[in-house]
Amino acid sequence: MVLTSRSTGPGVLRNSINTGHEAAGTFTIALAGNPNVGKSTIFNSLTGLRQHTGNWPGKTVANARGKYRYGDREFILVDIPGTYSLSASSVEEEVARDFICFGEPDATVVVADATCLERNLNLVLQTLEITDRVVVCLNLMDEAERKHIRIDLKKLAEKLGVPVIGTSARSGRGLPELMEAIYSVAVGRIKTKPLRITYDDIIEKALKRVEPYLFNLTGGKVNSRWVSLKMIEGDSSILNTLQEYLGYDLLKDRDVTGELRSARQGLWGINSDGARDMIVSGIVNTAENIFRDTVSLEHRDYNSLDRKIDSILTSRIYGIPVMIGLLGVIFWLTLAGANYPSEVIAAFLFHIEDLLTAFFTWAGAPQWLYGLLVRGMYRTLAWVVSVMLPPMAIFFPLFTLLEDLGYLPRIAFNLDNFFNKACAHGKQALTMCMGFGCNAAGVVGCRIIDSPRERLIAIITNNFVPCNGRFPTLIAIIAIFIGGRVPGVFGSFVSTLVLMGIVVLGVAVTLLVSAILSRTVLRGVPSSFTLELPPYRRPQVWRIIVRSVLDRALFVLGRAAAVAAPAGLIIWLLANIKIGEYSLLSHGALFLEPFARLLGLDGYILMAFIIGFPANEIVMPIIIMSYMSTGSILELDSLEALRQLLVSHGWTWLTAVSVMLFSLMHWPCGTTLWTIRKETGSAGWTLISFLVPTLTGIIICFTFARVVHLLRLI
C-alpha cells in the first residue's frame, strides 16, 4: 500500500471552494480566528446552532455553515478552520486562506483573543492583506478585564482601518454590535481603509515590479499585491489554487515569470526563505507596534496564576500523578454516582414494560408479536437507556469541564514524549482523548494531524481507548464481579482502580501499536508540531451541564437507541427461531465455542461481540439474553441475580477479565469503520484499522488465558 495524499485523505478537507451564495440579497460571511478564541461560541450564538466547542486547537476543520437574519438581510456564516496564520503550512491554513481569498465572502470576521492580542494580530494583519472587508471581533473581553488588560478599541480600529468590536461571546456581550458592524461592512455602508504593511525596501521594490502585471492578468479579481507577495516568497500552493480559480496558469505567462525573475534578482540573491523572513518579520513587527500602542497591562504578571497552575499540572513530579488522579476522580464519580439513578431508571422503564404487557394482553395481540416488540425491542432499549444514560450524564459534563478549563492540551504536553518515542504525533494524545467520548468522533478529530502518516497511526489506534459505548460493558462487569463483592465505599474505590487499569492498558497498547506501525507499514520520523497551551478559562458550569447532556449524552444515546431497538428485534429472532434442537443464536455460539475458549471467552460472548458490531453498547444485553432460557433479557432487579446468571454459565474471574480485555481491543464498531473509510478514502486502511485492534485483542486474550492456565491460577 502506498501512502498517497489521496489514500490518506486530507483531500476531504479541500472540498472545492464552494461560496454558498444562495440567493440574491444573502450575504456570505467568513468567520476566521485563531484556534481556541471562542470562535465556535460566536458561530453558535449568531446562528443558533449547537456546534460543539472545544478548548483545543483545530476543532473546526471543515467549513461549517449556519444562517442568521439581521435587519432586512439574511447572512450565511461560514466557520472556517481556526488557524494562527494563513501561510498555508497546514491543510487547515490552506482551507482558511482559500476561503477568505477565493470564497468571495461579503465580509470576513476575524475573532481575536483579547488576552493574547499580539499573537492574534498576526492573523488579523494577514487577513487585511487579502481582503478589505474585515471586521475584527475582540473576544474574551471579560477574561481580559479579569486580568486587568486594557485595550483601546478605538485606537486599534484606527490603526487597523477596520471596525473593531469587543465581545464576550459566552455571555452574549457585544454580539448586537458585532452583527451591526458585519451588516455595515457587507452592504458597504462602512468603507474600510485596511492597514497596508510597509515591508523592507527590497520587498517593496520587488512588489512594484510584479504587481502591475498581476493586476492586469487577474483583472482585479484577487488582491494583486497579496498574490505578488506570495509569488515573491515562492509559495507554490497559492499558484495551484489560483490556476483553478482563474482557469489559467500564471506561471505560463512570460511577462509575469520574467518580472518575477528580475524581481528575485533584485532581492540580491536572497532565496525564498530569506524573502519570507522579511515579509513575516514585517507583519510580526507591525503587530508588536500596534500591540504596544493599544494595550496596557496594569499587572505585568497578569498570567502568573496560569503559570502557577501549569507549574503543578505539568510539573516533572506532579504532572503525571495529578493527571491519573483526575482521571480516577472522574471515573469514581461516574461509577459511584451512576448506580442509584440507573436503578431508578430501570425500575421506571420496567414498570412501563408491565404496562405494555398489560396492553398487549388486553388487545389480544399474538404471542410472537408481543415477544418481538416488548421482550425483544423494548427490553434491549430499556437496558441500554438505564445502563448508559446515568454514566454518560456524569462522565460527559466532567470531561467537558476539563476541556473547558483548558486541561486537554496539558495532557498532550505531559504525554508528548511518549508519542514522540513511538514516532507518532503529539496531537495524537488529543485525538485519543476525543476517543473516550466516541471513537468515530476521535477518528474525525484526527484531521488536526497534518502528516498523513501520523494521521493514519492515530486513526488506526484510536479504537484502543474505550468509547462511551464500551464503558457500560466495562462498568457492568466491574460492578458485578468486583464492586459487588467488595463492600461499601471500598468497593467503588477498587472498581475505579480496575477501570483505570483498563484505560491505562489501552493507552499503553496505543503507544506500543503506534511504535510498531511506525517501524513497519507506516515507517517514518515524527513531524514537527507546535502545541499551544492556551490560558485557563473559568468554565461556565451551568452551560457545560446543559450542553454536554443535551448535545453529547442525548446524541450518543439516541444513536445507541436507534441501533439497539432493531438489534433487540434481530436478537430476539435469532434466539427464538429454532433449527432442530437449538436456536440460531446457539448454533452460532456452538460454532464459535472452540475458538472463543482459547481467548478465555465462550461462544455466546464472542457471538455477542459480533452481533454488537453496529454498536458496542448492546454486547452485554446480548450475552445476558443468550443465557436466558426464555430468550430475552431478564429484569435487572439486582446485580447479584445477574452475577449468578453469569456464574451458572461458567463465568469465572478469567472470563470477566477476558471480556473486559476483548471489549477494549477488538474491531471498531460499524459507525467508526464507516467514518474511517470516509476519512481515509481507502478500503485498504479501513481493513487494517479493522485487523490491527482485532489481532491485538486476540493475541493478548489468548496469551492471558494461556498464562493463567499454565500457572494454574484458576
Add this chain to the structure above:
Amino acid sequence: MEAGYITLNMAPSGSTAKVKGLTSNGNIRRRMLDLGLVMNTDVEVLQKSPSGDPTAYHIRGAVIALRSEEASKILVEINPIV
C-alpha cells in the same frame, strides 16, 4: 554557529533569551516565524514536560510547547538577568 549563541533547547528553565536566527528551512521555518520567532524576539523558557520533552515557552504573550528537535533549530542569546 556564531559565537555567544546557543540553541533554544539548551536555554535553562526560567531564563529569557533573544532569537538570533533560525537554522530550519521550508515548512518548519515558516511555522516558527508564524509563532512570532523573528529576529530579537524575547522568549521565556517556562518548564519542561514531566518526561523532559517538550518544553513550554512564553512567546509574544502565548505559551507554546516545542519539542527539543524544533527548539534546537532556533539560535538564541540568553538575556542577562535584570
